[in-house]
Amino acid sequence: MTRDRRSGGDAPAGTPRRRLLAAAALAPVLAGSGALPGVARAAPALPGAPRRAAGTAARDADPAAPQPSHPLTTTDADWQGVADALGRTGRVMAGTVYRVGFPRRDLHVVSQGITIQPGLALSSYAAFTLYDDRQTVVRGDLVVIEAELQRATDTLHAHGFEQTAIHKHLLAHEPDVWWTHFHAAGPDAVELARGLKAALDSTATPPAVAAPAxxxxxxxxxxxxxxxxxxxxxxxxxxxxxxxxxxxxxxxxxxxxxxxxxxxxxxxxxxxxxxxxxxxxxxxxxxxxxxxxxxxxxxxxxxxxxxxxxxxxxxxxxxxxxxxxxxxxxxxxxxxxxxxxxxxxxxxx
Incomplete structure (x- = not known):
């Protein structure tokens, strides 16, 4: 065993930090199944699968190298538990990613004399993806005013989420707004959604409203x-x-x-x-x-x-x-x- 200084605990050498966080913070597999209801277990071919990153072919050629996990094809119905936990409905994009938006309609932000519409730069989002290793990953970006940033940060941490970036998307603007990216993984998509909902509730992000037809x-x-x-x-x-x-x-x-x-x-x-x-x-x-x-x-x-x-x-x-x-x-x-x-x-x- 080696001491993982980042996680503050004992872990096998090479254990990814995110798996430690997920194991500590996330609930057991939904109904013991380890998958969203109705999700196929076979990994589909991704659109554009021939596209390869530098170094990926070398890993594939080495049987000992970790092989990449593929996202599974899902439908909107597969994510109903996530929608219920978030109190908002998203939609599956490109067959694999369930994406949900959280526009900050409560904010009146002005940058360089222009009132910023939520759809331009003031919409938080979360993207849920189920993988063939039976883990769900959620990535996204929260829009928070400065007074909300530390509270949202603490709530994300309390629910096993990592922050992967904190920055601004606009130059001089009032009130001060920050954008924080997040990442979490675990076997229970609904538990991930509950953690994200807690972070949203630590801000004044308004409830969902129906979009115009x-x-x-x-x-x-x-x-x-x-x-x-x-x-x-x-x-x-x-x-x-x-x-x-x-x-x-x-x-x-x-x-x-x-x-x-x-x-x-x-x-x-x-x-x-x-x-x-x-x-x-x-x-x-x-x-x-x-x-x-x-x-x-x-x-x-x-x-x-x-x-x-x-x-x-x-x-x-x-x-x-x-x-x-x-x-x-x-x-x-x-x-x-x-x-x-x-x-x-x-x-x-």
């Missing part, structure tokens, strides 16, 4: 923006969004991360009238791409906000940079295209 119209030249970025955006509650996923396989502690868990570049445009927009979001990059992206953003007149990681154990190591700009939507899209082209990404399958 039809999103509001966009005062943007979306066709020209789509042409500039080479893909079609989505009207997400009045915010026009684009997403670009990493082409290579990304893992975290030997579990393959689908892009819907947050391993994406996101460009979000909030209409300001007359075709103008405020744009915010973040780029996902490997180390060798960082400087090219930062240079492209600045050359396009965009402000850079943060450079950081969202995870602790990802492979390849990924970095994220948040940005901001206000201009004609098409002008912004053309500037962002240069930065997108500096990364090995593509619209999700």
């Amino acid at each position: 039809t999103p509001p119209p966009l005062d943007l030249e979306t066709a020209a923006m789509d042409a500039a970025l080479g893909t079609t955006g989505t009207n997400d509650g009045g915010i026009y969004k684009y997403s670009f996923a990493r082409r290579e396989t990304v893992t975290d502690e030997h579990r393959i991360l689908p892009s819907a868990t947050g391993v994406t570049t996101v460009l979000a445009f909030q209409p300001l009238g007359g075709g103008r927009a405020a744009v915010n979001g973040d780029f996902v990059m490997t180390a060798h791409e960082v400087q090219d992206v930062l240079t492209a953003l600045r050359a396009g007149g965009l402000s850079v906000i943060e450079l950081h990681n969202h995870g602790l154990m990802d492979e390849p190591r990924l970095f994220y940079t948040h940005f901001w700009g206000v201009d004609d939507g098409v002008v912004l899209a053309r500037a962002l295209r240069t930065a997108v082209d500096a990364t090995d990404t593509a619209p999700p399958d």
Whole structure:
């Protein structure tokens, strides 16, 4: 036995810290099954499975090397217990990730004279994924005001969650808002959801409300923006969004991360009238791409906000940079295209 200094206890050498936390904090397997009801046990082929991260092929060639766990295909019905525990309904994305949003509709945040809509930068989220090792992983991001940050931090820790990043997504703004990323794993998805609900309840995050059947119209030249970025955006509650996923396989502690868990570049445009927009979001990059992206953003007149990681154990190591700009939507899209082209990404399958 060796002493694991990070966990403060005795553990076999090489035991992942997250497994220690999960074993200490998470409840037994749901109804003794170790799986969500109705979930198939065979690991499906992932969309884009031929994409490989650097070093993955070498691990696969070595029988002694840990093999990556694959996410299992699930349906919305499989996650009903999670929805009940959270008091909110999400949806399965790309067949494998149950994603739930928690917009901070209670906040009135102003940055550089612009009132920030929740869909632009003020929506917490959680992404649940069931793996073929019978573990559920939840990753996500909580939006908290400064007065809530320490309380939310303590609640996450009390329920076995790791914080993997704490930073800002906006430049000068009132009130002060922070974003904290989290990660937890365990055999009981509902217990994970209960821990997350406790963290949400430590903040003033409001309860869920039904989304309008039809999103509001966009005062943007979306066709020209789509042409500039080479893909079609989505009207997400009045915010026009684009997403670009990493082409290579990304893992975290030997579990393959689908892009819907947050391993994406996101460009979000909030209409300001007359075709103008405020744009915010973040780029996902490997180390060798960082400087090219930062240079492209600045050359396009965009402000850079943060450079950081969202995870602790990802492979390849990924970095994220948040940005901001206000201009004609098409002008912004053309500037962002240069930065997108500096990364090995593509619209999700």
